[in-house]
Amino acid sequence: xxxxxxVDSISRAFGGVYAVRDVGLTVAAGETRGVIxxxxxxxSTLFNLISGHLAADHGTIRYRPNGEERRIDRLSAHARARLxxxxxxxxxxxxxGMTALENVMVGAHAxxxxxxxxxxxxxxxxxxxxxxxxxxxxxxxxxxxxxDWAGRPADALPLGQQRSLQLxxxxxxxxxxxLLDEPASGLRxxxxxxxxxxxxxxxxxxxxxxxxxxxxxxVSRLADRVSVxxxxxxxxxxxxxxxxxxxxxxxxxxxxxxxxxxxxxxTG
Ligand SMILES: Nc1ncnc2c1ncn2[C@@H]1O[C@H](COP(=O)(O)OP(=O)(O)OP(=O)(O)O)[C@@H](O)[C@H]1O
Numbered sequence: 328x329x330x331x332x333x334v335d336s337i338s339r340a341f342g343g344v345y346a347v348r349d350v351g352l353t354v355a356a357g358e359t360r361g362v363i364x365x366x367x368x369x370x371s372t373l374f375n376l377i378s379g380h381l382a383a384d385h386g387t388i389r390y391r392p393n394g395e396e397r398r399i400d401r402l403s404a405h406a407r408a409r410l411x412x413x414x415x416x417x418x419x420x421x422x423x424g425m426t427a428l429e430n431v432m433v434g435a436h437a438x439x440x441x442x443x444x445x446x447x448x449x450x451x452x453x454x455x456x457x458x459x460x461x462x463x464x465x466x467x468x469x470x471x472x473x474x475d476w477a478g479r480p481a482d483a484l485p486l487g488q489q490r491s492l493q494l495x496x497x498x499x500x501x502x503x504x505x506l507l508d509e510p511a512s513g514l515r516x517x518x519x520x521x522x523x524x525x526x527x528x529x530x531x532x533x534x535x536x537x538x539x540x541x542x543x544x545x546v547s548r549l550a551d552r553v554s555v556x557x558x559x560x561x562x563x564x565x566x567x568x569x570x571x572x573x574x575x576x577x578x579x580x581x582x583x584x585x586x587x588x589x590x591x592x593x594t595g
């Protein structure tokens with residue numbers, strides 16, 4: 328199967344300390360890739376390097392949503408978003424005081440062609456585009472099970488549904504590669520299950536995803552393959568079963584993080 332994403336020897340340091348060091352990985356079309364590792368391993372930094380919210384010091388990133396492969400590591404985050412790379416950040420970034428629908432529509436405006444002037448003047452082409460965005464936003468809300476919440480204030484949603492709303496905002500752009508940074512963190516059991524089912528259904532639709540997750544049971548259920556980072560380096564990669572049996576992975580968790588070790592053992 329062809330690769331959607333090829334990261335080659337990517338590095339990024341902060342104040343002389345590597346957050347990500349010489350990491351290379353390939354994500355196949357339609358794959359769900361888990362990314363795990365102890366606190367501070369470099370997982371979020373890796374995602375920001377892929378989405379363009381951080382610039383790499385070294386290394387290349389190539390992307391092939393369909394057809395031709397291109398180098399994207401010098402492109403802005405906005406340009407990468409337009410090419411279909413969407414990221415859902417760990418912390419909720421909703422626009423308060425807006426409805427659920429408006430929150431999704433604001434995300435979609437980033438990719439409109441006519442821009443601010445046409446919107447400000449309310450030109451016909453803008454109104455047509457606006458109607459299209461609204462339809463896409465409603466479809467995205469429907470996809471995550473929030474269609475009935477479209478007109479309600481985003482702040483009124485429980486945390487689990489706020490996460491789904493962020494996912495809807497990402498899906499509204501019809502991405503080819505979706506990066507999810509700990510989408511289940513802080514959720515209650517029922518909310519986690521709903522989120523897992525949603526991710527499974529996106530996977531069944533063939534969407535290529537990368538998923539940072541601390542809970543090894545959760546990631547093992549969802550991921551085709553798992554990449555393990557520790558202290559900025561990629562220390563293991565394989566199926567969930569393979570990485571769980573990898574001595575260096577077990578050592579990284581047991582050595583540095585009590586909660587991680589507990590989560591690890593719980594998977595048996
Ligand atoms: N903007 C920044 N400025 C300085 N240091 C940073 C910055 N972002 C990340 N780091 C450092 O880089 C390292 C990797 O951090 P990162 O957030 O990528 O790890 P992580 O694996 O996502 O951790 P967690 O599981 O705790 O979210 C850490 O030592 C962190 O302190």
